[in-house]
Amino acid sequence: MKSVLLVVLFAVIAMPSYGKSVGNLYDAKILVSDQSQSARQEAARAGLLEVLQKVSGFAVPADRAAINKALTIADQYLYQFSYATVENGQLAGALPGSLWLTMQFEGKSIQGLIKRGKLPRWGANRPSILVWMAIDDGTKRLIMSDGVDHLGQKALQSGALKRGLPLIYPLNDLDDSMTLPIEQLWGMFDEPIVQASKRYGAESVLASRIYKTTGGKWKGQWSFYLKGVKQNFVFETISLEQQVLEGLTASAQVLANSFALKPSNQDASSLSIQISAVRSLSDYAKVTQYLEKMAITKQVAVMKVNKDRLFMSLQLNGTVKQLKQTLALDRKLVPIKHKIEENEEPGSFDIEYFKWNL
Secondary structure, three states: OEEOOOOOEOOOOOOOOOOEEOOOOOEEEEEEOOOOHHHHHHHHHHHHHHHHHHHHOOOOOOOOHHHHHHHOOHHHHEEEEEEEEOOOOOOOOOOOOOEEEEEEEOHHHHHHHHHHOOOOEOOOEEOOEEEEEEEEOOOOEEEOOOOOOOHHHHHHHHHHHHHOOOEEOOOOOHHHHHHOOHHHHHOOOHHHHHHHHHHHOOOEEEEEEEEEOOOOOEEEEEEEEEOOEEEEEEEEEOOHHHHHHHHHHHHHHHHHHHHOEOOOOOOOEEEEEEEEOOOOHHHHHHHHHHHHOOOOEEEEEEEEEEOOEEEEEEEEOOOHHHHHHHHHHHOOEEEOOOOOOOOOOHHHHOOEEEEEOO
């Protein structure tokens, strides 16, 4: 397995785009052989590692004492769990009688562990990824989409849940086939990939070609486009599921490098903001709840309410730039130019202005 980084400038997205709020960040589904306590404890350890990687965006380092201690009692972090039988053909290599153990971990405990383990924190609001994936399984070559019944599509859906990624799939309609024929996707040509992606408005684009080697392994070439930069990865794996998960894992790390909050010993930065178009008590509640739930906000305080304007003070776990970058994903709070009024004091100019857009 190997990865290669290539930096190239591209204008990937030309139209406005919006991130998505990812659910099930504290959930994990692990294959077990039975319902014994020992099997559940082992699966809880694997599930806890998966959840920590999903929430932080990165694999957990082996030298974190707080994390290693938690792994010895991983089942104590569970909020609830359930079992389900693995259906025939649902997972390649699953033994007869295998079970899915679906686990939900307690969110506040996980956040506390993230803090003690000094791991990055990546909020639920994440950039969307448009996935162009061509697979040659030895019998046919096709592009994955919602309408395709293929193990590759199932692997994408499973991998997205494991890594907390909001994926967008191409329609694979006439427009797509004309702009990006499968031959050009298989050739991993940048220009048609970028051109075909514009209609979908995703924040990032992931393109890949995957094929089964004569030795029975799976080899994939991946290109990930974000903010005008392209990164290339190459993986060779035993299974198709592993291949797809490797590609999604690499993409998640690239995004987390830009959007996750890195642990820091510095004091939290402060910011004053004014939000307009807050026209009701319902809007007031939605704005405050929205800001309080963001990973980047440490403290949210309402300073004043004046007609449809809400004045707030924020203490941040990151920088103002990171806050604006996160807000731009879903555009519920849109930055606006402020027209200075005659009765304003100069000190009131040192403030960021937004409009509630929901």
